[in-house]
Amino acid sequence: MLKTSIGLIALVTVVQPAVAAQPHLMGDFIQGGLVQGRTDPDTKISLDGRVVTVTPNGRFVFGFGRDAPATAILHSVTPSGRHRMLKLKIKKRGYRIQRINGLPKKMVTPSAAALLRISAEGRAIRAARAIFTPAPHFAGGFIWPAKGRISGVYGSQRILNGKPRRPHLGIDIAAPTGTPVVAAAPGEVTLANTDMYFTGGTVIINHGHGLSTVYSHLSAISTELGEMVKQGAKIGKVGSTGRSTGPHLDWRINWFQERLDPMLLVDPMPN
16 A cells, blocks of 8 residues: 655645645555545645535545546645645556456447436436545545455456446455455445446445445345444345456445545455
């Protein structure tokens, strides 16, 4: 994990005569990385003009997507009107090309009717990812939701049945059907659907501050919408539902609509 202190990667620019205390940042300053921050209470924070919510105790988080640009500007304003701007340097990554063959044609080139279903399901997923709650359920870190072989990695460009498709934005954990899947961190279940077109059995858990985890291709779901789950609580079983060529868990982490790399947030897979 590439945990870096802000002092190593930021250029500070004073934009008003009075200088505010610099927010303390720790995390992965890389495409797909998550950063956690602390600042004075009631300070306003924005990232490239996008408001980042700060809780009453001064905690905030943000993340960088797969194709984040080389720099980002973090702007903070204290209640007294003092400003500070940090120019964050974001490390660029190279991504693999993954070729997957043997998928049913309808899973690569869906029908018009299927596209309507996919669009509706996409709206439900985006709505679940858009939820903000102030409780920092993620603060204790993340654990692996299942044990198995890593068969797909974050960011890889996918070629499905010879056709280029969207990059893979999670990691795949190959394991036998029925292998337990647990919550990677505490939080509230904001989506539990046993039959989504591409992702099959799918669960989304909200961990606070716009962070959520997604668990897909499940053969069974053992949680429900609105349930508060503890880290390590069983939420389902590995399967091969939806667009899949074999039993595995597709595990993803999001900061709102930005897709992050789960492998940056966990220790090596246990034996």
